[in-house]
Amino acid sequence: MSGRVTLATVATSAGVSVATVSKVLNGRSDVSESTRARVQEVLRQHEYVGRRPEPVERATVELFFQGVVNSYSIEVIQGVLEAGAAADVDVVLSSRPPRSRAAADRAAAGGRATQWIRELTATGRRAAIGITSDLAAADLAALSRARLPLVVVDPINIAQPEITSVGSTNFAGGMAATQHLLSLGHSRIAYLGGPPTSGCNQARMNGYRGAMEAAGLAVPKEYVWLREFLYDDGLAGGAALLDLPEPPTAIFAGSDEVALGVMEAARARGLRVPEDLSVVGFDDTQVARLASPQLTTIRQPMREMGTVALRTALQLAAGEKVDSHHVELATRLIVRDSTAAPARHPSLT
Structure with missing residues (x-):
């Protein structure tokens, strides 16, 4: 058939109204099955192509x-x-x-x-x-x-x-991480965190300090080391902490990546995790489960x-x-293999 096929053309051929054809095209349910089948057959015979709908704007x-x-x-x-x-x-x-x-x-x-x-x-x-x-x-x-x-x-x-x-709940997470290390018998616990102006870092550090204060333990100034939340910062900070005259026996790291850096700094000094040094991270990212040993950490959702x-x-x-x-959103402690009771190591006791 020559010329443009319209809804009116289809309606006339099918013996229905234009409104009924429109309902069939739009998938409306208020059309009988026999009428729908008849209209669809006429649409097929005429090879009807409707106007392309306007694109729907997505947010x-x-x-x-x-x-x-x-x-x-x-x-x-x-x-x-x-x-x-x-x-x-x-x-x-x-x-x-x-x-x-x-x-x-x-x-x-x-x-x-x-x-x-x-x-x-x-x-x-x-x-x-x-x-x-x-x-x-x-x-x-x-x-x-x-x-x-x-x-x-x-x-x-x-x-x-x-x-x-x-x-x-960064404060609660920082406190839980520190309390876990205290419960294992550690008293020389350091915090290696992120930027000083970071809200989450402040809360984690304050949770750490709160747990230490509640246990009646002073925090030496050199036991708090702040930089960024990245692996290289953990490597550098871990080295600085472990090279102290009286190094910590446990380190609470402000992120999992920082914790992995600390573990490498310990390995480079011949120290074993957790036998010689306990390490706790924060986040519970995939790297916590891929670490060797697997990382004890604070899980945030x-x-x-x-x-x-x-x-x-x-x-x-x-x-x-x-x-x-x-x-x-709530955090919680995930205990894995990177924490243990402090060892009687000559350089760490």
Whole structure:
């Protein structure tokens, strides 16, 4: 048949109304099976091709991180992606290089601090999620002006009222890790953590100090070593702690990667874990189970943290109220093979 086939053409051939043909095309249930079959046969005979439906705009969320992607951030990213897929939301992953506070202030003065936010709004992002991110005041102000909701997982800067964040019970985790080592008989316990300004690091360190104080034990200044949450920092910090005149018999590391660095520093000095040195990590990433010996650690629900961040960002984007601007998910101690009672080693007792 020549010419464009319309709904009216199909309706006339099938002996039904145009509305009935439209119902069949849209999969409506209020059409009898015999009528549906007749209309579908006419559609096939006429090789009817309807208008292409307008594409449905999918919500898109920006997921960004600063610094190096490590085992912790991979777990959080996976949680965000899984939650996005379940909510039929696209997640765009991007990286922003870390900047010093002075560099952030210079960028703000030159109008560059908000360029990335203008790009986000121009591309139709509904919300932004940051992982361990430190945002300048100009960025926060620009996000507010753009009405672009922001949720940060484990913010680098101490939690601020205007920032919605998701984390874990870091203080309780730090206390549980230290109490575990104390219960084994250790008294010379060191803490090797992340950036001093990091909220999660502060909480873990305070949990450590709280447990030591409750046990009536002083913490020597040199027993607290802060840098970053990466393997190389654990290697350097572990070396510094183990080379002290009176080294610790146990080290609580602020992350699993730091703990692995400590274990390598011990191995390089001929020390065995846990016979000569007990090590506890934090996160319970895959590397904790791949370590040799397997790592005793504090488990935080990283994927669930990513899921909660995505759901919270979508709630804010929809103009809904959230129960709390800072959510903390529970941590728990996972005991494996890297901790034991202190040994009677000449250099460690």
